[in-house]
Amino acid sequence: MEEEKTTSTEEEKLKDAVSHLLEEPWILRQEKPALYQLIREREKVIRTFFYEKTGLSLLIHPSFIKLEKLPVTPESWMGIEEFQRTRDYAKFAVMMAFLEGKMIDQQFLLSELCEEIEAMWPGEAVPDWTKYEERKGLVRVVQYAVSQGIIQVVDGDTGAFSFNQEEDVLYEGARIS
Numbered sequence: 001m002e003e004e005k006t007t008s009t010e011e012e013k014l015k016d017a018v019s020h021l022l023e024e025p026w027i028l029r030q031e032k033p034a035l036y037q038l039i040r041e042r043e044k045v046i047r048t049f050f051y052e053k054t055g056l057s058l059l060i061h062p063s064f065i066k067l068e069k070l071p072v073t074p075e076s077w078m079g080i081e082e083f084q085r086t087r088d089y090a091k092f093a094v095m096m097a098f099l100e101g102k103m104i105d106q107q108f109l110l111s112e113l114c115e116e117i118e119a120m121w122p123g124e125a126v127p128d129w130t131k132y133e134e135r136k137g138l139v140r141v142v143q144y145a146v147s148q149g150i151i152q153v154v155d156g157d158t159g160a161f162s163f164n165q166e167e168d169v170l171y172e173g174a175r176i177s
Contacts, residue, residue, distance in 0.1 A: 013038060017046060021058070026066040028149060039065050063104065082144045084137070091127070091141045094120045099150070102173045107154060110161060110169040114138070129165045136162045142171075149174050 017039045020027060029036040039046060040060065047058040050067060057068040071078060083089055098116040102108060117138070118126050127134045139162045145151045146158070156169030 014042060014045065017042060018049070021046070021050075021065070021067040022069075025148070026064045028064050030063070031149075036065060080144060082140050082147075084140065087127070087134075088137050088141055090122060091117060091138055092144070094122075095141060095145065096150075099173050104174075105172055107170055107172045110142070110156070110158070110167070110171065113142075113171075132162065135165060142169075 017035070020035055021039070027036050027039065043058070043060060050056045050058055056070075059066045059068055080089070080092075083092070094117045095113060097120060098113060114127075114129055121127065127138070129135055129138075139158055142151070142158050146153060150173075151171045152174050154170040154172050156167070158169050160167040161169065
């Protein structure tokens with residue numbers, strides 16, 4: 001009887017972990033330490049389950065856990081609502097590559113990010129920061145990154161960059177980047 005309760009409790013914990021992994025883009029260790037630990041303790045079972053049943057990969061990082069949910073065929077509803085142009089996605093991808101080279105909690109300026117985007121831009125139509133639409137696109141990307149906990153604003157107003165390319169903002173890479 002006692003063994004049956006333990007098994008039932010273990011199954012509930014596994015179901016809870018699987019449910020969170022399916023519903024959330026990532027599990028931040030800092031925000032949900034108990035859930036992070038629950039998944040880490042059952043990592044092998046969860047990883048095997050997702051790989052064998054769905055083909056999805058479980059990514060475990062010291063700061064977060066993420067289930068890589070890449071669709072075979074992308075659908076129009078799968079995009080990021082805040083992004084309005086394909087260039088927004090490109091800016092986001094370049095920003096993420098820029099953040100990979102940063103240490104956790106390392107600070108950087110918006111002007112540094114702009115320079116890095118120009119240097120790493122895929123293709124010839126490099127963003128022209130003198131154009132309002134390019135700046136507004138970067139503001140959408142940065143505000144999305146802040147809302148997702150990827151970066152944090154330390155000082156300044158990101159929105160002000162839309163109206164003036166000389167505006168600078170200080171950011172800090174969060175634990176997820």
